[in-house]
Amino acid sequence: MLSINNLSYFIGGRALYENASLHIKPKDKIGLVGLNGTGKSTLLKLINGDYQPSSGEIQKAKDCTIGFLNQDLLSYQSEDSILDVALEAFQETLRLQEEIDKVLKQMETDYSDQIIDKLAKLQDQFEANEGYTIKAKAEEVLEGIGFQTADLQRPLKTFSGGWRMRVMLAKLLLEKPSLLMLDEPTNHLDLPSIQWVENYLKTYEGAVVVVSHDQEFLDNCIEKTVEVSHGNLTLYAGNYTFYKEEKKERMEIQQNAYENQQQMIKQTERFIERFRAKATKSNQVQSRVKALERLDRVNEVIDDNIAVNFKFKFSQQSGRDVVTLENVSKAYGDLVILRNSSARIERGDKIALIGANGKGKSTLLRIVDGTEKIEGKREEGYNVIKSFYAQHQLEALNVNNEILQEMNQAGSAKTEQELRNVLGCFLFTNEDVFKKIKVLSGGEKSRVALAKTLISEANFLLLDEPTNHLDMQSVNILIQALEQYEGTFITVSHDRHFIRGVANKIWYIEDQEIKEYLGTYEEYLNWSAKQEAEKAQYASIAKEVILKEVTPKRKEVDQNEANLLKKELKKKQKDLEKLEYEMMDIEEQKGSLEEKMADPDVFSDSQELDKLNRQYQKVIDKEAELTEIWEALVEEIENIEIEIG
Template sequence: MISINNLTFEIGSRVLYEDANWHIKPGDKAGLIGANGAGKSTLLKLIVGDYTPTAGTISMAKDLKIGYLNQDLLSYHSEKSILHVAMEAFERQNQLHAEIETLLRKLETDYSDDILHKLSDKQTEFEALDGYNIEFRAHEILAGLGFSEEEQERPLATFSGGWRMRVMLARILLQAPDILLLDEPTNHLDLPSIKWLESYLQSFEGSIVIVSHDRYFLDRIINKTVESRKGKLTIYAGNYSFYLEEKALREEIQSNQYKNQQAKIKQEEKLIERFRAKASKAKMVQSRIKALDRMEKIDDVDDDNPVVNFSFKFSKPSGRHVVTLEHVSKSYPNLEILKDTGAIIEKGDKIALIGANGKGKSTLLRIVADADKAFEGTCTKGHNVSQTFFAQHQLEALHLENSILQELVAFAPKHTETELRSILGCFLFTGDDVFKKIKVLSGGEKSRVALAKALTADANFLVLDEPTNHLDMASVNILIQALQQYEGTFIVVSHDRYFLDHVANKIWFIEDKQIKEYPGTYEEYEEWNAKRPAKTEPKQEKKIVKEPKKEKADPSDDKNRVLQRKHKELSQLEAKIAETDGQVKQLEAALADEAIYGDAQKLQETTRAYNSAKASLDQLQEAWETLAEEIMELEG
């Protein structure tokens, strides 16, 4: 499909790739990973032809259709509705539709066979291209990405950058390309939209290359991991979790080989030194020196996972109640976010505030942080609470003429320079990087400096709005370690589920304009939420509740006939349960088969089939219980 051979690419004096190779095959769903600056986005631009290789080749079929999502699409501007913009994906269908409309108008005055034949040909082609369903498909994908029917009629220009990116993603998905190149597709998506996109990409029949720092997202989609590191592309035949295990194994082997080689080199050097002065051994010594020079040296393993080695310092601990919200209401024109709600943040709480965009997460966070005063009710800080608020807009508060190190020294004088350089190293500022001026940094680099400042503040309460934006996986791991060590209290908004699952001990979400709390981890919340019938299957629940009433109200259907039919339905359900249970057991046995778990692709397919069968079994059993209860109620 796409063949990358001996690729070399240089920017100025910097070599991003050197003799790199990768063959993207049909059906590949690959995650392209690596540290910030490793050239991941650059490689996608090389594939689509935006950049030209310094050496080597990138070859592909001429008719290969590529769908490429990149952050540059944020600049796309249109006054047309987002539905219209999304439907621009159907170039040929739109052209045919316009031609058909023109022919129909001509047909009002010209009944010639030529017009009729042309119209027939155009309509046949339009139907063959599924032209009558393109608007429905556009509606469906836009709805999956979080757009209501009303919003789909609004002009693209009225949406913020993040929402515009969703429209561009919809347009790319509607093009049904042979291969999707997605550069950070989850950056501007909320959790429901991320889950929808996961489901869509899992069933996508073409090839996919994803650049992402969301490891849960990668794990659910990819069957191959490609690491961009030190100018090379290293391929692992599995998802991100497989990559971590396989890389650890490879590094263990490499480390042992390095140690063995170093021991051998030292032994040879001692032997050479011992006999160097003896003329009778000169030939032997020279031979061993040449052998050492010819030896292909094995590199030691680099540690790509730095650990946090600084301690958080705050002058005084807070009281038991950090923040108390009482009778809080918040509205915007034509939109009510919160209504007479309350909650308490207690000392030691690590709260993840989650939910779809537009449900009020950022609003609530700003109220908690005292950044929004225009609300009804009270938000009271507790005894000795000292707070730091991190949000993307605070990048503007950085002092442009300061160096990175000067910025932190001025902000956190209680930390030593060594400690500050250590935390900057964690956020990818090493060596002389710490002396760079703030004004020359990119947006992502400024974000990392602002986050480093927040973590060195003399604060026992942190309010963090999307702190993982612009961080690679290594930096996200550092932030996780930092927050796990933090002895204060924090509340965080993030769409990175791996991050949330490793830092939060409570989940907040907004439902029915009320602040709701789940007392557990994000993973536990997801399991609990999946079992909520009102959330997952409202239509089914509504049907079950109404059905008995309808039957009782029907004079032609007496109680015995209702019971007879329900017993029949129960028997049918039991047969389906037995059949599905058999499928689940077969798939469980398959997962234990070495031929399956030894093959990453087969394992992924079998796991997906198992999860689907298990979910079906759970639904059938729930339906059986509901029906059995109805029968008992009628029989009683």
């Protein structure tokens, strides 16, 4: 379907890709992985035609259509409702609808065979394109990725960038291109929406290429992994977990080959050095020199997995109780977030606050922080030192500072070498520490802000979506850092890999209350699945009990009442029979009128056609009225039959 052959792409003098090749087949589900800066997003833009290769070629089949979700779409604005923007995916069908509307308008004065034929063809095309279901499809996708029904008629411009990105994702999914390319699609999705997209992509009919830092998302929706590294594209025939295991094996084989080759090179060089001056060995020496020159060198393995060894120093430990909430209520107008809810955070708690967007997670985080007005009581414990990380912290960075300067201003009293060690854990090494904040990418700024949060010597961290804009390596670094953290923290996150790695308690908001599960995320998922199964089982049992209770009562109906019911039933059945004859008559009238209206002679007589149209409309209205009466009568008869038993 799409073939990348000997692709090279240079930025200045640096080769981002050099003679890289990849073949994408129909229905391939590919995850594109690699460190930040290796060129994953650039490759998608090359495939999309936004960039041109320095050399090599990208060939695609004639019928290959491409849909590309990228972060540039955040700036897209429109006065149209989000439903109308999503419906733009069906441009051909919408065009047909416009044509049909024009023809119907024309038929008010023109009833020629040509117009009738044109309308019939357009309607056939519209039906073949499933035009009558496009609105329902658009609503299903928009609601699947988190929009409420009431939101669908709101203009796109009234939503934040993240929500606008969701609309563009919905539009792409509805377009169903033969190659769907998604660059960090989970950045702006909550957990239920991520799971919905996963399920959608699993059954997607076309090919999919995804760039994502969400490891579980990749595991759940891809079947192949392509690693971008050192200018090459390396294919692994499995999901992300398979890739990690397979890469580890390949690295071991490569490292062994490298070490064996290095040993052979040293032996050869010693031979050359030893016998270089001996004329009797000159041929052998020259032969081995040439062999070394021709040797295809095996590269030493560079392990991308950094082991973090943070040493957190607290000037003081907090008391046992960190924050206590009692009978807390919070509402924004009619939107109630919490009602008389209580919770407690104790020293050593590592809490993940999970759930869908709009439930109030960030609001609850601010309540815990003490920066949100509430009804009820919030009490902070003894010696609690807080540090709050959120996306707005990135804007709080001094853009004119160098990274090392910014870290030095965190007030941790660490030495320059200690700060360099911390920055090294967050992938800022050597001269990187002297980069200005203003030249950093979003992901790099996130790493600086997180590093500042972690060295602040706070004994209580509040982290709002800390993994947003981080690549996989950075997420793993953060997990390792928080695993070693001896204080208390609460984090809002939709990254399941991250939550699994750090949480020992789960919080969620349900029925306007803070609910708590004392255990890991994996244990919570198992417990939640059992709860759902028990609810379903209870509902089934309750239904059986109700039926059993109702059945004896039916038998208790006395004979007089039974006789009255039977008479009523007989009357209703006669009414139904009479009504059905009337409906048959209406059906005949309708058929007769349709035949007359189809007569070519009638088209030449506009007055007669207008008269028939009025009669036909009356028949249609009568048919609808009788159908409604018939449905109500059938329901009444069924209820009486149940009562009689």
